[in-house]
Amino acid sequence: xxxxxxxxxxxxxxxxxxxxxxxxxxxxxxxxxxxxxxxxxxxxxxxxxxxxxxxxxxxxxxxxxxxxxxxxxxxxxxx
Amino acid sequence: xxxxxxxxxxxxxxxxxxxxxxxxxxxxxxxxxxxxxxxxxxxxxxxxxxxxxxxxxxxxxxxxxxxxxxxxxxxxxxxxxxxxxxxxxxxxxxxxxxxxxxxxxxxxxxxxxxxxxxxxxxxxxxxxxxxxxxxxxxxxxxxxxxxxxxxxxxxxxxxxxxxxxxxxxxxxxxxxxxxxxxxxxxxxxxxxxxxxxxxxxxxxxxxxxxxxxxxxxxxxxxxxxxxxxxxxxxxxxxxxxxxxxxxxxxxxxxxxxxxxxxxxxxxxxxxxxxxxxxxxxxxxxxxxxxxxxxxxxxxxxxxxxxxxxxxxxxxxxxxxxxxxxxxxxxxxxxxxxxxxxxxxxxxxxxxxxxxxxxxxxxxxxxxxxxxxxxxxxxxxxxxxxxxxxxxxxxxxxxxxxxxxxxxxxxxxxxxxxxxxxxxxxxxxxxxxxxxxxxxxxxxxxxxxxxxxx
Numbered sequence: 001x002x003x004x005x006x007x008x009x010x011x012x013x014x015x016x017x018x019x020x021x022x023x024x025x026x027x028x029x030x031x032x033x034x035x036x037x038x039x040x041x042x043x044x045x046x047x048x049x050x051x052x053x054x055x056x057x058x059x060x061x062x063x064x065x066x067x068x069x070x071x072x073x074x075x076x077x078x079x
Numbered sequence: 080x081x082x083x084x085x086x087x088x089x090x091x092x093x094x095x096x097x098x099x100x101x102x103x104x105x106x107x108x109x110x111x112x113x114x115x116x117x118x119x120x121x122x123x124x125x126x127x128x129x130x131x132x133x134x135x136x137x138x139x140x141x142x143x144x145x146x147x148x149x150x151x152x153x154x155x156x157x158x159x160x161x162x163x164x165x166x167x168x169x170x171x172x173x174x175x176x177x178x179x180x181x182x183x184x185x186x187x188x189x190x191x192x193x194x195x196x197x198x199x200x201x202x203x204x205x206x207x208x209x210x211x212x213x214x215x216x217x218x219x220x221x222x223x224x225x226x227x228x229x230x231x232x233x234x235x236x237x238x239x240x241x242x243x244x245x246x247x248x249x250x251x252x253x254x255x256x257x258x259x260x261x262x263x264x265x266x267x268x269x270x271x272x273x274x275x276x277x278x279x280x281x282x283x284x285x286x287x288x289x290x291x292x293x294x295x296x297x298x299x300x301x302x303x304x305x306x307x308x309x310x311x312x313x314x315x316x317x318x319x320x321x322x323x324x325x326x327x328x329x330x331x332x333x334x335x336x337x338x339x340x341x342x343x344x345x346x347x348x349x350x351x352x353x354x355x356x357x358x359x360x361x362x363x364x365x366x367x368x369x370x371x372x373x374x375x376x377x378x379x380x381x382x383x384x385x386x387x388x389x390x391x392x393x394x395x396x397x398x399x400x401x402x403x404x405x406x407x408x409x410x411x412x413x414x415x416x417x418x419x420x421x422x423x424x425x426x427x428x429x430x431x432x433x434x435x436x437x438x439x440x441x442x443x444x445x446x447x448x449x450x451x452x453x454x455x456x457x458x459x460x461x462x463x464x465x466x467x468x469x470x471x472x473x474x475x476x477x478x479x480x481x482x483x484x485x486x487x488x489x490x491x492x493x494x495x496x497x498x499x500x501x502x503x504x505x506x507x508x509x510x511x512x513x514x515x516x517x518x519x520x521x522x523x524x525x526x527x528x529x530x531x532x
Contacts, residue, residue, distance in 0.1 A: 015090070023093040027440045027465075030088040056085035060467075064087040067404055071090050074408055 128416035136392035163385025217245035238285035248290035294333030302362035338390030393478025417448015434471035437464030
């Protein structure tokens with residue numbers, strides 16, 4: 001699960017897909033996930049990193065991450 | 080160092096080319112209390128979902144509407160529309176403020192008597208009145224509003240048989256320039272039916288015609304329609320005086336004033352489009368005062384407003400059961416109340432507020448109820464903060480019709496709590512239990528057992 005190479009991102013949560021011309025905005029946690037995906041971090045590391053930093057139960061975050069990643073796939077942001 | 084507050088990840092496509100010139104709100108003010116009482120404490124104490132009614136707001140609404148009409152016209156009387164909300168506590172707030180009772184069934188009539196409303200201050204409307212109910216209303220000197228010829232002739236017969244002389248009014252329907260035209264209640268003005276009924280009553284020795292009534296529609300957005308209706312009732316009143324030398328005591332313009340809710344399909348919110356009560360008062364009173372009645376002949380103006388006086392005094396508190404994503408990518412939020420509890424979600428796009436604080440991000444979502452039914456949709460599309468299981472919500476302006484039209488279907492109906500003038504809370508209708516629900520059920524002896532193990 002990797003971010004497509006041509007996807008442009010910003011630290012403020014702006015995402016641009018030059019392949020489709022679509023722009024997206026994401027929130028703070030979304031930006032962090034995108035940045036971890038860019039570094040090719042596996043899903044377990046993403047979960048570990050976010051749960052260490054934010055006040056969230058691991059099961060809750062796994063559910064939310066699944067949902068978020070499925071949206072990234074729908075928007076053809078992931079490879 | 081503590082952990083940072085969590086908000087689930089969200090991504091939204093940025094659309095161009097379909098700008099809404101009014102924009103959408105991206106920040107939501109949480110509603111943490113109602114009349115100074117914490118929403119969370121209400122839910123902790125009385126459960127979720129929960130209807131909450133503000134006594135203060137009812138009184139404010141009533142006093143405001145009365146002031147608006149009384150500053151324009153000398154003889155005003157409000158009659159509380161029982162069907163809008165017939166919780167006894169709610170009815171009593173209105174009666175304490177001076178409202179009569181307006182009822183549309185025998186059951187509501189008995190409720191009004193139970194609330195110690197004097198018989199002569201009960202208006203009996205509706206198309207379904209049994210002989211027994213008509214006799215009781217006549218004996219109590221109530222105002223009987225006659226809906227159709229069958230009722231008129233029944234009442235004449237009953238009055239003769241029982242030596243009664245009930246006070247009656249004719250319900251008149253008419254073209255007020257609105258669509259759909261409400262012509263199912265009473266006798267038609269344009270085709271002469273109303274005049275025929277009036278003539279028949281005046282010629283009867285057993286009925287006393289004391290007023291005229293109309294109910295031109297519901298959630299009326301046109302004050303002009305009331306001006307037209309008032310003019311037609313004044314025309315009948317004038318003709319009765321000229322032809323029979325009889326002065327009517329009152330004109331009853333019925334109900335129908337809207338609340339500030341937003342009707343489904345409306346482009347702008349109700350708060351921007353709904354006329355104020357002042358505009359309706361102007362439309363009605365200008366016509367009566369300008370019609371030429373002598374000062375002593377000015378009729379009492381009765382109003383049967385329901386929704387406009389109670390809607391914004393009612394709140395529904397609820398809880399998020401789950402969130403999920405639909406096949407087309409939309410967010411779905413499932414709540415612990417649905418169309419069974421919030422019946423008016425069939426008509427309105429209710430304003431819904433979060434109780435907790437959220438970040439600036441929002442998303443569009445569907446709000447579903449808990450019923451295993453496809454129709455159970457509270458809001459088809461609403462922009463809300465990133466809700467999660469366990470979050471609480473407040474639905475606004477639910478005081479009218481929900482607590483009388485709600486359905487006991489799939490789930491049990493919840494507590495209703497009244498917040499009084501001193502901000503004390505009182506349960507005014509207890510949440511239903513299985514025992515209560517099965518109270519009137521009877522199982523035949525041969526069906527009391529089965530062989531399942």
